[in-house]
Amino acid sequence: KNEVEQSPQNLTAQEGEFITINCSYSVGISALHWLQQHPGGGIVSLFMLSSGKKKHGRLIATINIQEKHSSLHITASHPRDSAVYICAVRWAGGGTSYGKLTFGQGTILTVHP
């Protein structure tokens, strides 16, 4: 079964702390997405990765294809970063799963002032 696992499920931090959220997946992928979901539901795409590392502002995403693992880092965290962070993968290969995203269960991040 193709699975995506995130850790931790819940994360509480103080403003300014460095935060890491992890994502592991079971088989080969063609792309991995990091998404942010705020209360009310809307999802914002943060990064799409197929290799290496990407950086946008205080957010950094890395992926290790061999280890089937990705991390999302937030430097100098702020209360406005409080949200659910979701990892989603597009599996390699075709068939009826082509184009489909499989999501992790999400990490609830709360940053206190």
Place this chain on the structure above:
Amino acid sequence: DAGVTQSPTHLIKTRGQHVTLRCSPISGHKSVSWYQQVLGQGPQFIFQYYEKEERGRGNFPDRFSARQFPNYSSELNVNALLLGDSALYLCASSSSLGFGYTFGSGTRLTVV
């Protein structure tokens, strides 16, 4: 430039009723995917359409159906609603089948 637009934003239906949810993709995007997100869980894939053809289907009963129109907008239909269908329904559009997704804000369906 408008993002992905979903309507309605909220909806309350009674068990056994039928519901139609709508999604307008970003201009130029030809692929639309539908996801169901039950409270506390990650989204689950329902359907993907590309160029008006179904290209993927998740593990959902036949009560769920969808279509894509010539202007690439899409409808998700659910018949014979059950309480368990209560969820946030998300639409995502992309220019091709698997890259650069943009999500809508979702339709929150409550079945009572």
